[in-house]
Amino acid sequence: MVLSESMSKVSLKNLLAFISGAEDIPPLGFPKPLTIDFYDMVDRQHFPTASTCDLRLWLPRGVEPDVLQQLVEEAVLGAHGFGKW
Numbered sequence: 001m002v003l004s005e006s007m008s009k010v011s012l013k014n015l016l017a018f019i020s021g022a023e024d025i026p027p028l029g030f031p032k033p034l035t036i037d038f039y040d041m042v043d044r045q046h047f048p049t050a051s052t053c054d055l056r057l058w059l060p061r062g063v064e065p066d067v068l069q070q071l072v073e074e075a076v077l078g079a080h081g082f083g084k085w
Contacts, residue, residue, distance in 0.1 A: 021052035
């Protein structure tokens with residue numbers, strides 16, 4: 001199954017802000033590439049996390065695509081971000 005941005009509640013702008021803290025790519029780019037790492041899923045509520053300082057996204061390994069999509073949507077849309085309550 002191919003997943004497109006229109007099939008998700010999360011936009012690429014939302015995802016970029018979750019990973020980097022910035023909604024747009026800076027004019028000179030980021031100081032280093034965005035990185036994706038994987039972790040073993042402990043339970044269904046272990047949401048994806050990000051380190052905005054390190055430009056790193058952690059995603060669960062070995063989950064069904066629909067479960068991954070739901071977890072990412074909940075993590076990204078539920079994150080308060082910088083100064084957002």
